[in-house]
Structures are given as structure tokens and as C-alpha cells.
Amino acid sequence: DKFRVLVCGGGNGAHVMAGLAAAKPDIEARVLTLFADEADRWSESLKTNDLTILVKGSDGQPDTAIKAKPSIVSKKPEEVVPGCKMIIFVVPAFAHNQYLDAIKPYVDPKCIILGVPGPSFDYAVRGILGDKSDNVLIFETLPWACRIKEYGKEVEILGSKETILGAIQGSLSTAPIGPMGKTPVETLQYILGAAPVLHVTGHPLGITLMAAHTIHCAIMYGTWANWDGKPLDKVPLFYQGVDEATAQLMSDLSNENLTVTEGIKRKRPDVDLSQVKHVYDWFMTRYTNDVQDKSSLKTVLQTNNAYAGLKHNMLEIEPGKFVPDFTHRYLSENVPFGLAVTRGVAEVAGIETPIMDKILLWAQEKLGKEFLVNGKMQGKDIQYTRCPQAYGLTTLDDILGH
Ligand code: NAI
Structure with a gap:
């Protein structure tokens, strides 16, 4: 069985995250996007195309391309949330509450929720999900500068940060929940690849204040x-x-x-x-x-x-x-x-x-x-x-x- 990851969001960063996750052979990547007709447009595109991530080469290196296929893109949380062990929010903060409300009835208590970016995201998770989830992993910013070139089909990574700061909280912080027994942080690092290097330490409040x-x-x-x-x-x-x-x-x-x-x-x-x-x-x-x-x-x-x-x-x-x-x-x-x-x-x-x-x-x-x-x-x-x-x-x- 593949490790099931859900990406919440439908914009630039969500395209990259869903694509990178889907490119891993032992991960099933799903997407929940609640906004307008994004789920329909993205699903339609996936019928005939892979999702391509163009990675701009740095220091004169040639550009590279990663092709992948998220297994499903939906606006219905009941179709995509069940069974996901990792839910990654990659959407502007003003939309976080709406997604938390939507996933709440279907969240597996043994799942970890990530905010990328996510300063103070832990307040929204605690405020809305309450006892349903005590596991959050937040990062100060998005790992990449990225832009969609064609919706559901092609997204470009213009540059990656070298490092980003994060913090994790909850009973699953060091649990081997991911593929090959990886911890939550190791799993995200596996999805991202070499850059950025994740520096995860301390309490989430440290990220919020920084x-x-x-x-x-x-x-x-x-x-x-x-x-x-x-x-x-x-x-x-x-x-x-x-x-x-x-x-x-x-x-x-x-x-x-x-x-x-x-x-x-x-x-x-x-x-x-x-x-x-x-x-x-x-x-x-x-x-x-x-x-x-x-x-x-x-x-x-x-x-x-x-x-x-x-x-x-x-x-x-x-x-x-x-x-x-x-x-x-x-x-x-x-x-x-x-x-x-x-x-x-x-x-x-x-x-x-x-x-x-x-x-x-x-x-x-x-x-x-x-x-x-x-x-x-x-x-x-x-x-x-x-x-x-x-x-x-x-x-x-x-x-x-x-
Ligand atoms: P984005 O600009 O692509 O977000 C747009 C998406 O948000 C839409 O596709 C839709 O899914 C959702 N959305 C928009 N309006 C909505 C509404 N009224 N209700 C519900 N959902 C709505 O965001 P992007 O570029 O993926 O960035 C995510 C976060 O990362 C943002 O907070 C951004 O400021 C930050 N960031 C982005 C960078 C980038 O290069 N794209 C770089 C550094 C930080």
C-alpha cells in the first residue's frame, strides 16, 4: 500500500507539492481544492496529461522536468481525505479555515497536518479541529518561488530556498508514519528532494514569532x-x-x-x-x-x-x-x-x-x-x-x- 498524502490548495505551490509527492513511487498524492472550478479543470487536464514540474537550472545548469500524476483532484473532502496520513496545506492563509472545516469530519486522528507556509497555523488547527488532531508541522515560508504555466498541466520552479525553518508538535513528531518508516519531517524532505533543507526544531511559536x-x-x-x-x-x-x-x-x-x-x-x-x-x-x-x-x-x-x-x-x-x-x-x-x-x-x-x-x-x-x-x-x-x-x-x- 502506498503512503497517502493529501495536498490542500489549487494554486502555484499546491501544483508543485502535489507533483513532487506524486512523483515518488511509494506515495499516492491526492488534491483537495475548494476554490471555484479548479478541481474540475485540474481533473480534466489529468485525463490527457501528466503534471509537469519544470525546474529552472541554477548557475547555468540546464532546466529539468519532473512528470507525475496525482491520483485524484477533487473539491469533495469525503472523496479524498479518508486514509490520508499526511495533509499538507499549500494555500494562502486566508483560506486555511475553510479547508480545516471541510476536512474535519474525515480526518484520521493518526494523521499529521502541515502548514507550508504556516506561521501560527497551529492555532487554526487547534481552534477548528480541537481534539481531532494534535499533530502539526509548520514552516516559515514556501520552499520555492513558483508559478503555474498552464493550469493542472505545467508549473515552474523558478528557485528553491536553501533552507527553511519549521517546528513540529504532537504525539507523532518522531513516529515512523511515512514510507520506509520515515518520520513526518523525513517524509516531507523525501518529497522535496535535496532543497530546501528542512531545519525543524523547537516549538511552533518560535516560527510564528520569527x-x-x-x-x-x-x-x-x-x-x-x-x-x-x-x-x-x-x-x-x-x-x-x-x-x-x-x-x-x-x-x-x-x-x-x-x-x-x-x-x-x-x-x-x-x-x-x-x-x-x-x-x-x-x-x-x-x-x-x-x-x-x-x-x-x-x-x-x-x-x-x-x-x-x-x-x-x-x-x-x-x-x-x-x-x-x-x-x-x-x-x-x-x-x-x-x-x-x-x-x-x-x-x-x-x-x-x-x-x-x-x-x-x-x-x-x-x-x-x-x-x-x-x-x-x-x-x-x-x-x-x-x-x-x-x-x-x-x-x-x-x-x-x-
Ligand atoms: P496562489 O497565489 O497560487 O494561491 C491561489 C490559490 O488560492 C488559488 O488557486 C485557490 O486554490 C486559492 N484561493 C484563491 N482565492 C480563494 C478564495 N477566495 N477562497 C478559497 N481559495 C482561494 O498561492 P501560492 O503561490 O501557491 O502561495 C501559497 C502561499 O505561499 C501564499 O501565502 C504565498 O504568499 C506564499 N508564497 C508564495 C510564493 C510563490 O512563489 N508562489 C513564494 C513565497 C511565499
Whole structure:
């Protein structure tokens, strides 16, 4: 019998994950996609085609292609969830709750649920599945930069991360549930291949407090909070355009994450939050070969080759006139599923976060939402966020899953 894996989602990352899993001879890969007519379109394509993953060669190496066939793509959870021992969510965070609701009646209690990417995904799993599952494995980001070229038929991996950070929780953490007795982490590594290398250690909260929203939200605030509203003639660089004040803000925000981390460690010394680092130190381990000038956080952002040429996401409202796009995921995902979460955790831990509050109050107004009101995560829109309060997780034990 093959090891049965379910991929939840129907976009770029879901194509790659389903294809890589299906390419393994001892894995059966299934797909659940609830969105629009994606399941029908993908199923139709599979009748006549394999799914092809094009892997762009790095350093002048030729491109390669992996061909595979997921066994079934469906929008009906009852058709695909039963018997799956590993369920991998590869879908933007705003869609996670909908998928958790859908799979809930059919989930095998001896199954592990992965969030890729998944900072704070464990709150949604605990909040929605409750006792049905205590096994979660989350990662800070998607393993690849990838784009669908033709729906259900061809997807391209533009690049893979070298390493990604993750954390696992639950009774199956080291259990030999996968093919050839592999643990959950070994099974995912087997599906992904050589890159990225998975660094899984500590409590999931460490991933949630370390997530990249710190970088994106600080740059958005630093660039646009004092903007006069007049359209710009050109689109500024996102990372390379960072000034001293924005770099300082990012550093201060990162220090607040560390303060929250220290506060929780004092109350729960047994909880391993060792993945949480200052953002400068994170850059030093993540992009050590890409950064030309390591002298400060500002120069790291300005001289990181991996960021060269990346610009702000702007709308061209008339030819040659640009305004910031506040609906882009740097705010629309990174605030409800990033900043609001760390703010909610800080509140439960009883730690004040003036920098976080300042950025959150500005950003929620740009999103037209109310999350933080009168100093508490109690606004009318907190259900749109993944702050622990949105799931009724209001004590440190709730947050930690103890
Ligand atoms: P995507 O942009 O391909 O996601 C679109 C998919 O989400 C759709 O195909 C559909 O299945 C689902 N969806 C969209 N609207 C929906 C709705 N209203 N209700 C329910 N489902 C809906 O996502 P992608 O590219 O696979 O990325 C997944 C996550 O990884 C995202 O959070 C993204 O920010 C992140 N990420 C993506 C990278 C990439 O290169 N694609 C790189 C780094 C991070």
C-alpha cells in the first residue's frame, strides 16, 4: 500500500507539492481544492496529461522536468481525505479555515497536518479541529518561488530556498508514519528532494514569532506612513530603498518580538523558542552569501543580491503615475496572519508592544479593518485574523497547546 498524502490548495505551490509527492513511487498524492472550478479543470487536464514540474537550472545548469500524476483532484473532502496520513496545506492563509472545516469530519486522528507556509497555523488547527488532531508541522515560508504555466498541466520552479525553518508538535513528531518508516519531517524532505533543507526544531511559536511579516510590515510602514498621498512618478525599490529610519523601525520591531519571546520563556522555561532571532542575525544565516555589506541592518537590506531590483507593489492610476497597493499580501496577508498574531500573543503574555501597536493601527486602517481597539485585540474584524483571540485561545497554555 502506498503512503497517502493529501495536498490542500489549487494554486502555484499546491501544483508543485502535489507533483513532487506524486512523483515518488511509494506515495499516492491526492488534491483537495475548494476554490471555484479548479478541481474540475485540474481533473480534466489529468485525463490527457501528466503534471509537469519544470525546474529552472541554477548557475547555468540546464532546466529539468519532473512528470507525475496525482491520483485524484477533487473539491469533495469525503472523496479524498479518508486514509490520508499526511495533509499538507499549500494555500494562502486566508483560506486555511475553510479547508480545516471541510476536512474535519474525515480526518484520521493518526494523521499529521502541515502548514507550508504556516506561521501560527497551529492555532487554526487547534481552534477548528480541537481534539481531532494534535499533530502539526509548520514552516516559515514556501520552499520555492513558483508559478503555474498552464493550469493542472505545467508549473515552474523558478528557485528553491536553501533552507527553511519549521517546528513540529504532537504525539507523532518522531513516529515512523511515512514510507520506509520515515518520520513526518523525513517524509516531507523525501518529497522535496535535496532543497530546501528542512531545519525543524523547537516549538511552533518560535516560527510564528520569527516570521517574515516583521520585515514586510516595517518596510510598508516606514515607506508609506508619512506619504502625502500624491502619486509618484516612479516605483521605489522595496528592500534596496530602505532608509535609516525604516531599518531602525524593523530592528525595533524585531527587538519587540525578542522581548515577547523572553517574557514567555520566563513563564515557561521548558518551551524551546530558540528559532527566534533578531532579524539581522536571521539575515546573516539565511542570506550570508548574498549580502555584500554586512555592517548594519540597513546595508544588509540594501545590498542583498536576492533582493536586487524588487520594487514596491503599486497601482498605475494614470500613465506614469503610481500609488501604493495596500491590498497586496505584504499588508493583506502579513497583517492579519503575522503582525496581528504576534500582537495577540504579546497580549496573552502580558507584554507591551508600542512599536507593533503603532504599525498595526496604521496598517489596519489601510486595510479598512478593526483589530486592535483600545489597546486590546478585540476589534470587530479579529475573525479575519489568526490572532489566538480569534479562536478563543486566551491563556499561555492555550497558545502553546499544553
Ligand atoms: P496562489 O497565489 O497560487 O494561491 C491561489 C490559490 O488560492 C488559488 O488557486 C485557490 O486554490 C486559492 N484561493 C484563491 N482565492 C480563494 C478564495 N477566495 N477562497 C478559497 N481559495 C482561494 O498561492 P501560492 O503561490 O501557491 O502561495 C501559497 C502561499 O505561499 C501564499 O501565502 C504565498 O504568499 C506564499 N508564497 C508564495 C510564493 C510563490 O512563489 N508562489 C513564494 C513565497 C511565499
